[in-house]
Amino acid sequence: MRNTKKVAKWEIKRNMKNKTFLIGLFISPILFLAFYLIPDLFNNSDEDAVSTTVFVNDQLGVYENLEATVQQAGAEWELQPTDISEEEAAGALESEANSAYVFIDERAFDGGVLPVYQSEEISPLFMNEVQLLGAPLQAMQIEELGLTPEEASVITQGVVFEEASANASAETEAGMDDAFLERIVPGIFAAAVLLSIVFTGMAIFQSASQEKKDKIAEIILSSLTPGELMQGKIIGYFVLGIIQVLVFIVLVLPVLVWKIDVPILEYLFVPELALMLVIAVLGYLLFAALFVGIGATMADISTAGNFQGMIMMLPFAALIFVGPVFNDPSGIWAQVGSYIPFTSPAILILRLSLLEEWPWIEIIIGLAILIVSVWVFMKLAGKIFKIGILMYGKNATPGEIWKWIRA
């Protein structure tokens, strides 16, 4: 164990002193922030330009009501009273961009149709938006008919179709949101941890094959056993992955807390997070075993065979299941995904985030399969590593690897 720690320490130190690693450490959170913040930036600057000027020729004295409605609806309009005639409006629009003329007069009561003249360059949604001016006018219509306020409210309420589900819970809408966020926030966090340590873990593969390429393996192995070297690498890169997560948290979380109106921190540190993190760590160990074993069979990443390439793609196998699991988090695909060790870490985290009631039996079976697989793959990787790491300048074939495993 002491030697394992030494190797882990060395791998951490070596990477932390490596410029490429350091740049990578900061580039992914920065890229994330950039993708998150830059569109926001453009949106803000566009807001002023898009605002539409709406001139209202009000013959009925409802202008104030209209203004209140527009403000309430949050439409990006600039309402202005005008007494221009319909004939003049057409001429005026030619010289004005992004503006419209609305004429409100007796026609509102006669046929309920009011004319709107708009300039050529105007938001295509304007005609939809302008309908909201109908509400205060309708209220006036009703008032004109002399109905009591109760009758009026019944009429204005209208009839709507609403989606309802058979097992709708008694919870209030706000309560449902809370429960959902309570699961999805730790889920996203655990997924980020899994992704981050698995990606850093891919560097294990690089590190193992580099050991061969630089021909230092035999010198190192004169001081410790192959098992210690392998474990040291796995632990070292785990710590590096955690460092990556920490950098991510320090850089990204404050921005998210600031930008999103959800108390993320409150939802993050819930008991559910612990199980999800355990799953993420198990996932890391599984892939780390794979990568370190495969890395030891390869002299150089550029000469990787199909076999090695396919194994490198295994962490992405979970993507196949993501669609079906989203559609039905307790369906057959979700169950299959939870029982295949290579997909189960990601799928389990996804399901735990989506499902309200956790299927404990499935979770336990999935975890058991995962734990056994981690153990088996660690053993296999140990066997492959022991022989492969000393086979300089040559890639091992799947046949050879099979022989080492059987030995």
Add this chain to the structure above:
Amino acid sequence: METMLTVENLGKSFKDKRIVSNISFEVKKGEIMALLGPNGAGKSTTIRNIMGIMYPDEGTITFRDKGKKDIPRNKIGYLPEERGLYKNVKVMDILLYLAELKDYPLDRAKERALELLKKFDLEGKDKVSVEELSKGMGQKVQFIAAILHEPELLILDEPFSGLDPVSQELFKNEIRGLAQNGTAILLSSHQMNLVEEMADRLFLIHRGTKVIYGPLDDVKKQYANFKCTIHGVNERSLLESLPEVERVEQKEETAVLYLSKDVQPATWLKNLPTQLDVQELSIDRISLHEIFIDIATDKNLLKREENLDA
């Protein structure tokens, strides 16, 4: 002298192929023991078995502390045949890492590393990245890494391969110095001349089995017989009929006569028949180099069974 390493009846096969068999030797404190043999003879396999990088199929390997089964890795310095260093790290960093793996105190390692770098003309290179070193410099750093932790047993697999003569001399002196200070040294090589200069004892291995084992002086005395080279047109039968001739090698007008061990050169020369056509004649001892070539090419100049016990 204290025995630091004992190898007894070592045997190892890969698949069905026998790589080494029945290898037995010892390495003692303060001596340079050479493991000698042509490429593919089984030198590196023997050494890798000693280092626990491979496990022998047969035989035992014992270090000084006989009680312990484990290899005392911290007391051994090892320079493998296939060797290199991490590329993108500083020289001092890697030396300290390797010393740390041997449990050698860090401050002492730093001190000694600077000392040794200076000794090997690498002063000021401690902060340089390994990839910036030339091949020769890299080999020096590897050698320093092998001896930095003051090992009691130093195992060097082909330490001179790829070195220029100046560096070779530097390595030779350092290895000799270490032996004088009591380090047991096992050194493998296929360069006979270097071994002849340095080794106290040698183990000649060919096709995975022992050919000669013993002190260098004894080997020379026993195997380095006289040979007589004659230029001239002579019948093979005539040459073979000469006294004390064990074997004749004839190529066009040059014949080499290998003489028996007890030959008296002066008497033998005096008794040469007059009909012998001699344009040129020389008589000298067979060098270790020739013995080596002889064995490697299977001419069987030596009888394999012969054994010199140390």
